[in-house]
Amino acid sequence: KNEVEQSPQNLTAQEGEFITINCSYSVGISALHWLQQHPGGGIVSLFMLSSGKKKHGRLIATINIQEKHSSLHITASHPRDSAVYICAVKEGAQKLVFGQGTRLTINP
Amino acid sequence: KAGVTQTPRYLIKTRGQQVTLSCSPISGHRSVSWYQQTPGQGLQFLFEYFSETQRNKGNFPGRFSGRQFSNSRSEMNVSTLELGDSALYLCATTDRPGYGYTFGSGTRLTVV
Numbered sequence: 001k002n003e004v005e006q007s008p009q010n011l012t013a014q015e016g017e018f019i020t021i022n023c024s025y026s027v028g029i030s031a032l033h034w035l036q037q038h039p040g041g042g043i044v045s046l047f048m049l050s051s052g053k054k055k056h057g058r059l060i061a062t063i064n065i066q067e068k069h070s071s072l073h074i075t076a077s078h079p080r081d082s083a084v085y086i087c088a089v090k091e092g093a094q095k096l097v098f099g100q101g102t103r104l105t106i107n108p
Numbered sequence: 109k110a111g112v113t114q115t116p117r118y119l120i121k122t123r124g125q126q127v128t129l130s131c132s133p134i135s136g137h138r139s140v141s142w143y144q145q146t147p148g149q150g151l152q153f154l155f156e157y158f159s160e161t162q163r164n165k166g167n168f169p170g171r172f173s174g175r176q177f178s179n180s181r182s183e184m185n186v187s188t189l190e191l192g193d194s195a196l197y198l199c200a201t202t203d204r205p206g207y208g209y210t211f212g213s214g215t216r217l218t219v220v
């Protein structure tokens with residue numbers, strides 16, 4: 001079993017829909033990161049969470065430490081949100097461990 | 109503020125050769141970490157450097173090595189290249205290890 005599991009692996013939605021991507025992890029962590037990767041490879045760090053909830057524009061990230069679960073939400077989705085979203089966790093001072101990613105496609 | 113610069117962007121090498129990749133961090137960022145991304149394995153951690161010291165190392169063979177210079181620039185080296193080393197190699201920098209990362213655009217290495 002992978003330390004970090006994301007669901008779904010692929011998600012296709014229509015423009016305007018509310019999107020949820022889930023991340024579950026099996027170890028105690030010091031922080032969880034959400035990353036966005038566009039075609040061509042460039043990665044952008046969206047959020048770093050250790051507790052609670054963060055919001056940036058149309059993106060919202062939440063984490064439940066007791067349940068070892070995090071969600072990334074996108075409100076009013078847009079075709080430019082199409083990308084791979086990757087969850088990564090850091091256990092103390094240890095290395096980052098990544099989920100396999102969720103490929104999101106938003107159709108106009 | 110300049111971003112994280114990785115050079116070269118693309119590289120083609122032959123099996124058995126060695127390669128050196130470079131990562132220049134954002135000014136003030138002293139932590140540099142390296143990652144390998146392949147379609148089959150996804151993103152995997154290679155190493156992390158802070159103030160010229162290796163803090164963490166991933167589960168890669170000794171053919172993969174790295175270093176960090178006093179100006180925080182980092183290099184990674186892969187010796188005796190294998191076909192399976194073909195991947196996108198990404199570096200990420202931060203002013204404090206474990207905090208928000210800024211990624212470079214990556215070096216796409218193809219081993220033939």
